[in-house]
Amino acid sequence: MKKQIAFTIAVVVVAGLAALAQVRDLRPTELSTYTNVTEEMLRNPPAGDWLNWRRTDNNWGYSTLADINKQNVNQLQLAWSWAMDDTGANEAVPLVHDGIMYLPNPRGVIQALDAATGDLIWEYRPAPEAAPAARGTAAAPAAARGGAGEQTDIPRQAQRPTAAPAAEGQGDGGRGIQRNIAIFEDKIYGTTNDAHIVAISAKTGKLVWDTKMADKAMGFEYTAGPIVVRGKVIAGITGCSRYKEEPCFLAGLDARTGKELWRTASIARPGEPGGDTWGDLAMPFRAGGDMWMSGSFDPQTGLVYWGTAQAKPWARAVRGTDGAALYTSSTLAIDPDTGKMKWYYQHIPGETQDMDEAFERMLVDVNGRKSMLTMGKLGILWEIDRVTGKFIRSTDLGYQNILKVDNATGKVTYNPSMIPQVGVQFDMCPSTAGFKSWRSMAYSPQTNAVYLPLNLNCEHATFGPGPEKIIGRGGSGPVRRKNYMHPAADGALGEMQAMDVRTGRSIWHQRYSAPMNTAVLATAGGIVFSGDWDRHMYAFDAATGKALWTTRLPTTAQGFPITYSAKGKQYVVMPAGIGGGSWSTLIAPELRPDIRRPLGGNSILVFALPGDAKATGASAR
């Protein structure tokens, strides 16, 4: 009987395969041809590819493609769209190489899609962990991986798993953020919410190596992906708000083998240089310094640049030291071969309100100076010498009321009433959501301007007493908060602003009801693309700020817009999605409850000019 059943099944399977073989236009499940991505290509990407998370090492978020430009952008129309994993927050940065899009979904899912049609080629879905990683329980077991993740079976891949990871009750999923991935040679590199770094085959989607970097049960996780420099996969880890012996760190791995080559902590231990900036706090109580955004690289200085988050708990009075707390709230300049810290620049010593300076480090030559630009939650654009790490100048958007930066020295002076005392309410602008967050600014060499996606909000804040100094406790510390719109914002939460980096002057700004909610994409077509929480996607004239084209999306625009070309045609990608941090999940729903979004909707929308539209204006290709 059993044999008969087996035989019948075999016949059906063979017949099914035979039927499939006769089908027209059979879709591939892996790439038949593939050109390796070389170090040279990463450093000078082909115009039609998008190979690094901000396209180029310098984090400009700028494309030289110009088929879509000021003259024709108003003809943009939807070319294709794709629904993504809907169990976590979507802040995706797609990559594109040779007409294939590699798309990071929430919860470690990575897909390869035909970038001209949106057809799925392969999907990588991490295997669930074997044992529940009961973070925060007394005897938290080390999170063991249940097995190698693998390419999902075709054609079953399009189906959702019967139980989404978030619904399995493991309590370790977090928000499932997987911002960016990296590509080098024949592999795609990802970081996972359970603190692994993985390499998968760009051709097949199969797992090549999987390196566990830290213990998820201790709170460690990755939300930001790696960059690849000189054959090393480099990624910064987050999840350092609880008290523990091991601090957050940046690590470099051999891209071919996954072997860890170096690891550099973002916290100065007692007895080390800078170790005295935490007062007499023992190591487990030096929390924070998370690295939750990816980095940049300058081949000339030979350094990678990374931002670190604030010290934790957030308030000095709660964490138990007024010290500078190195290397939190800093820019780290690191040798990618050895992990050695060449220099650091601490933007806000002893930061005391959760005002991250942890975002993208943009490398721009400003008036002939080799500069690094970054903007944190306070809306202050810092210009730092990227060779020496010395302060050059800062430009304050003028919305924050917390501190002053001396423009000659970079020295920070807090407004005394803004240093939180336990139980005393004060009004701070911005709220802990920030005016600026993970949504990266873009730079256009055509205008010498940075384009800033902003959220104009403030907070009545009362910081509460801190946690006991016990390993496993910790956290940010309690805050009673009531958010409100910034008084200068005229009832608008969202602002797109263009600032000339040579003069520090604002060129233009546009205000919108809801926060700007995506990174910015700038192109040689003279356009900047961005989107807001109110489901708008915009194409602005980079020079004047005029909105040349607008459309509405299925849910909030959220993630990193990019552009690429496939089969000779330029496309623009806008991610949309749910989650997205307090800016997206608290500020907008609290202050504009009348603007509503659907429960789900993680997706990418891909736009192009109509088939017969002739490119007008110059193409830089």
Place this chain on the structure above:
Amino acid sequence: MRPDVRHCLARTGFTSRVVCLALAWLTSAGLAGVTQNGSKAGGRTVWDGVYSAEQADRGKALYTQSCAGCHSADLRGDGTAPSLVEGDFAFQWADTSLGELYERIRTLMPSTRPNSLPPRSYLDIVAYILQANQFPAGPIELAPELATLEQIRVTAKP
């Protein structure tokens, strides 16, 4: 204005707005009553056994499924997810009502899918948070009427 009433007012529909305005008036009148009489005027607190143990058990399962990913299995939070127990909870929620706690959770959580659970499930989660903070269980469950929840105050141990 109290956030729950504000949320209520932000709803669509003329009838609901009228109901909300009435609610706003009732709650302000109720609070005025407290002040004038200097007593709780029949109001209960979280120390009065306002949820059942069975409800908290259901809430624990729901918490594990929908909340623990960010707030952790021990409810002590992580990163931007605040702690929901002990001193942090007391600081955050002292002198508010269960109505405010319930409405905040219902309208904003889980952050990746707010207001996606049935109202009863949110109530069960509130019950579990109360249990985790060692407020005593009682014979009856928390009921889903917002006006009733608003009468239950979060206070320090009497």
